[in-house]
Amino acid sequence: MTDLTTLQISLILCGVIFASITAGILAGLLGVGGGIVLVPVLFWILSFTDFPPELSMHMAVATSLATIIFTSVSSARAHNARGAVDRNLLRSWAPGLVFGALAGGILARYIDANGLRAIFGGIAVLVAINMLLPRTLVISSTLPEGWLPNGFLSGVTGLFSALMGIGGGTLSVPLLSAFSVEIRRAVGTAAAFGFLIAVPAGVGFVISGWNVPDRPPFSLGYINYAVAALILPFTVGFAPLGARLAHTLDTVWIKRGFALFLMITAVNMLAAFTA
Template sequence: MPPVGELVLFALALSGAAVVAGVLAGLFGIGGGAILVPVFYQVFGLIGIDDAVRMHLSVGTSLAIIAPTSVRSFMAHKARGTVDLDLLRSWILPVPCGVIAASLIAASVSSSALRGIFAGIALLLGIRMLLNKQGWRLGADLPPNPVRAMVGALIGLLSGLMGIGGGVLNNTFMTLFGRPVHQAVSTSSGVGVLIAIPGLFGYIWAGWGAAGLPPFSTGYINWVMMAVVIPITLIVAPLGVRLAHALDKRQIEIGFGLFMLLVAARFIFSLI
């Protein structure tokens, strides 16, 4: 066991990450997984969890936490009337199918491979956040099917592999096709629901019976982490929603982009 002081320090870090994740869930319509996964990875390492399941646990537990957080954020945005419900209805099947595919991949790849996937996507997302221009457009409106369905499945796949709510990906998609940023953020909270619920069950299945899991785990979901983080994220998510409708988020996007680049560098370094 690590020293008590280190456990207290990481407990504080975990609580702080939960606050940031909850605010980001409302502010960007994301689930906060980009914050939680690297923190979970460090905490699981501190308490001696086997490296073979450490990253899988981090991603799976993050998705499980995103489920209630996204629902809370979605209901708050929906009450403001800014959610594109038609897009969400069109993605009821494609997004979960992408998440299920991610669970199948997670069940068969190593921890190193999963870290490499996370690092690669985090690097691209960080660059996207830093270079994002509000005026960039690919079209005047969202594309119809089958392109729309393919994008939904891709968002589900990438988000399921990273343990994130898909907000950054959906925000990019919607704003590139002329949708207002506030509508994109609001709708992303609903996308998070479509990702997190099948992701929770998918990672339970993927890790069922895996060796080296810590106590109070079902598959790649650790219920202790959930019990610590979920109450905090649920409390602070509405604050992020209020900020989303009150702030110019460009500076926050830059800060989040830099954070993603640091996370990518951390996981790349772990592979060397």
């Protein structure tokens, strides 16, 4: 890595702090865990510092997951205080989320940086389109019954959330809404999903990155705990604010604004992949 000037270091710190505050608010507001903001920001910052490109995306995803462990708890507690966490749904989806997330964390070792960027960018485009649609796609009036369909839905959510470095809300909120789960209950429950995804996925990224060379100091596998420690006070501190806003604001325009940001981010990720 090249030596950084004081100005560059200051800009990086400001960028990380601003992204962390935004991620914390969105974690509470939309139940998205914050990783959908943190991963591209961390990736761009690592690229800006001439970090080894084959490690940039893996480190960004894994470090984001480490912060989501704590951010999701803060967000879920705030939603639970308002009765918005569906505990039956949480228990039903927990095994699939944990298994899928652990598999994703371990599988990441065998996917190169371009592959992770393609997964992040491709899914983010689909999510952004869904958020911009005037009407939410409805598949059924109720969630499917039985462990097999719920295990499949939760397992796929856990797997791709781990590979994207996100808490699960980005995928699970649209999915739950498609099965007619009330939006605030979907957001609140998705906030709790984040913990069930981030812990096993983080373990997977520690295992898969354990002996990888050229990692920066203060790294545990692919997780850089120094950067995670910088991010955490802001994401955890601002998640309850987002949860309060979720229960007082009409989130339509916020969702549309976030969808536009997500679309721009996704296109940039895919452009970097094809470059």
